[in-house]
Amino acid sequence: xxxxxxxxxxxxxxxxxxxxxxxxxxxxxxxxxxxxxxxxxxxxxxxxxxxxxxxxxxxxxxxxxxxxxxxxxxxxxxxxxxxxxxxxxxxxxxxxxxxxxxxxxxxxxxxxxxxxxxxxxxxxxxxxxxxxxxxxxxxxxxxxxxxxxxxxxxxxxxxxxxxxxxxxxxxxxxxxxxxxxxxxxxxxxxxxxxxxxxxxxxxxxxxxxxxxxxxxxxxxxxxxxxxxxxxxxxxxxxxxxxxxxxxxxxxxxxxxxxxxxxxxxxxxxxxxxxxxxxxxxxxxxxxxxxxxxxxxxxxxxxxxxxx
Numbered sequence: 001x002x003x004x005x006x007x008x009x010x011x012x013x014x015x016x017x018x019x020x021x022x023x024x025x026x027x028x029x030x031x032x033x034x035x036x037x038x039x040x041x042x043x044x045x046x047x048x049x050x051x052x053x054x055x056x057x058x059x060x061x062x063x064x065x066x067x068x069x070x071x072x073x074x075x076x077x078x079x080x081x082x083x084x085x086x087x088x089x090x091x092x093x094x095x096x097x098x099x100x101x102x103x104x105x106x107x108x109x110x111x112x113x114x115x116x117x118x119x120x121x122x123x124x125x126x127x128x129x130x131x132x133x134x135x136x137x138x139x140x141x142x143x144x145x146x147x148x149x150x151x152x153x154x155x156x157x158x159x160x161x162x163x164x165x166x167x168x169x170x171x172x173x174x175x176x177x178x179x180x181x182x183x184x185x186x187x188x189x190x191x192x193x194x195x196x197x198x199x200x201x202x203x204x205x206x207x208x209x210x211x212x213x214x215x216x217x218x219x220x221x222x223x224x225x226x227x228x229x230x231x232x233x234x235x236x237x238x239x240x241x242x243x244x245x246x247x248x249x250x251x252x253x254x255x256x257x258x259x260x261x262x263x264x265x266x267x268x269x270x271x272x273x274x275x276x277x278x279x280x281x282x283x284x285x286x287x288x289x290x291x292x293x294x295x296x297x298x299x300x301x302x303x304x305x306x307x
Contacts, residue, residue, distance in 0.1 A: 034113070038180040040298050041171045042113045044271050045187070047295040048164040049105045050076075050118045051278070055160060056099035058082030058123060059146075059153055060092055065103070065118065072106045076117035080292070081124025083147055091150040094201075095157070098194050105187055112183055116296040127290060128156050131280060135223035140213060151210060155220050157198050162259070163228065163269070163277055165191040166237060170268035192266070196258060199241060203257045206241050218242045225259070231282045232274075237267035271299045 034042070053072075054064045062084030065073050087095065109115060125145040132144040146156030168188040175181045199221075206218040222240030229238045239247070239259040248254055249264050260266055269277075272284045280289030285307040287294035294304045 034180055035176045038175050038177050039113050041174060042109055042180060042183065043115055043297040044295075044299045045164060045167060045171075046106070046109055046115050046297065047119060047291070047300065048160075048167065048274070048278070049102055049109065051121055051290055052160050052164065053099060053102035053106055054079045054082055054118075054121055055123055055157075056095050056102055059085040059087065059157075060096040060099050065106075069103055069106075072103065072110065072118075074110075074115065074117040077120045079118075079121040079123045081122060081127065085147040085150070085153045087150045087153060091154065091201075094197065095153070098157075098161075101190055101194070105190070108183060108187070112179070119291055119296045120293045122290055122292050128159075131159060131224075131227070131289070132220075134280065135220075135227040136215070142212070151205065151208075151217070154198055154202055155210070155217070155224075158202060158221055159224055161191050161194040161198065162238070163274055165195055166267050166269035167271065167274050169266050170270050173268075199257050199259075203241050203255070228277050231277045231280065232269060233276060233282060234269070234273050237269055237273075272303065275300060275303060 050065075057064045057068055058079070059082075061068070064079055064082055066078055085092075085095075125143070125147060128146045129140070129143040133139050144152065146152050165188055168184050168191060172181065172184055172188070175184060202217050202221060206221075207216055209216050210220060218241045222242065225238035225240045229236055232238075239256055241256055242254055243256045245251065245254050247262075248256055249260075251262075258264070275284035275295060276282050278290050278295070279287050281287070284303040287304065294300060
C-alpha cells in the first residue's frame with residue numbers, strides 16, 4: 001500500500017514539473033484572481049494595518065517599517081512623530097507582539113492583492129492629543145502624550161485596533177471569493193484579540209485616575225468611544241469599559257470588557273465611517289488626523305476625489 005502511494009505521488013510531482021510553463025502560470029493566475037469588490041475591500045484595510053504596525057513598532061522598538069521591513073512600505077513616506085514609548089517590560093512585550101502581528105497582516109494582504117504604498121501617517125504626540133482633546137471637548141493640560149508611560153500608550157492603543165475590526169466585520173458580508181473571506185476572518189480574529197487584550201488591561205485600572213488629569217481610565221475609554229460614534233455618524237457602534245447596566249451583556253452588568261450590541265455581537269462599520277473617524281473630521285472627504293494627506297486605495301481615493 002505504501003509503495004503504491006509513493007508511486008502515485010511521484011507521478012503527480014513529475015506531471016507538475018513537466019507541465020508547460022505557460023499552463024502552470026495560468027493556474028497560478030486563475031487561483032490568485034479575485035472579484036474587483038474583493039480587491040477593493042482587501043486593500044482598504046491596509047490603511048489601518050499600516051497605522052497599527054507603525055504605532056506598535058515605534059512604541060515597542062523605537063523604529064518602524066523603514067528599518068524592520070522596508071519592502072512592506074512599497075516606498076511610502078516615513079511616518080511623522082513616532083517614537084519609543086516609556087513602557088514597562090510586560091507592556092513592551094505585549095506591544096511588541098502586536099507589532100509583529102501587524103507586520104504579518106501586511107504581508108498577508110500584500111500577498112493577496114497588489115496594495116499601495118504606505119500613506120503618510122501622523123503618529124506624533126500632538127496628533128493623539130488632538131483626538132483626546134476632541135473626546136473631552138476641552139484642551140487637557142498638559143497635553144496628552146501617548147509615549148509618556150504604559151497607561152497612556154494603552155489608552156492610545158484603545159483608539160486603533162477596534163476601528164479596524166469593525167471594518168472587517170462590515171466587509172465580511174460583501175466579500176465574494178472564499179479566499180477573501182478566509183483572509184478577513186483570520187485578520188478579524190487577531191484584531192479582535194488585540195482589542196480584547198487592550199481592553200482587559202485597561203479594565204483592571206478602570207477606576208484609576210490618569211495622571212495628571214482628574215479623569216479615570218473608564219472615563220477616557222467612554223469618551224473615546226463616544227467620539228468615534230459621533231465622527232462615524234452611523235449610530236452607536238462603540239462602547240467604553242463601563243456602560244449603564246441595561247446596556248451591558250444581557251442587561252445585567254455594567255462592566256464592558258468587550259464591546260458588542262444587545263446580543264453581544266460585534267459592531268460593523270463601512271469604509272466611509274472608518275475614514276470619518278481616522279481623519280478626525282467626521283467627513284470621509286476631508287483628510288487629517290492620523291492621515292494628513294488621506295488614506296489610499298480605490299475606496300478612499302473615490303471619496304477624496306469628491307472633496
